[in-house]
Amino acid sequence: MKIVSTNRKAYHDYFVESTYEAGICLEGSEVKSIRAGNCNLKDTFILIRNEEMILKNLYVKPYEKSTAFTPDERRDHKLLMHKNEIKKLLSKVQVKGYTLVPTKIYFKDSLVKIEVGLCKGKQNFDKKETLKEKDIKRDMERAIKNYKN
Secondary structure, X not given: OEEEEEOHHHHHHEEEEEEEEEEEOOOHHHHHHHHOOOEEOOOOEEEEEOOEEEEXXXXXXXXXXXXXXXXXXXXXXXXXXXXXXXXXXXXXXXOOOEEEEEEEEEEEXXXXXXXXXXXXXXXXXXXXXXXHHHHHHHHHHHHHHHHHO
8 A cells, every 4th residue: 555645634623533445536647647646635525415425626736748638637536435335424424513534545556545534623722732742742752762862
């Protein structure tokens, strides 16, 4: 598994409660561009319409060596999951405060996959608390490293 891009802002803005793996419909030049690492998950989100999952606002830079038929760099992409998984996610998303956010895009063998996180929004005090915990953990690791030396 080769991770191409992660959505660190999703982990900052949301509590990721569970993750699911989904395939994604792409054009050939988009796959080559993603393989080169030219994609960004920032500000992406997922909608469920007509029992289909649609990834909105994924940025895939146009592949330099492609022909004149290059797709739009911010077009909507269909996510591929089983219908029963989509129905289960839809029932959870309809609960207040839950949303679907892509957290990672990666290659599994030769296929492009997206990790979809079922998330609950954080308040400002939650964000500050996680930053404090991260700082404390970093300071502890530094102290242990300096103690050993």
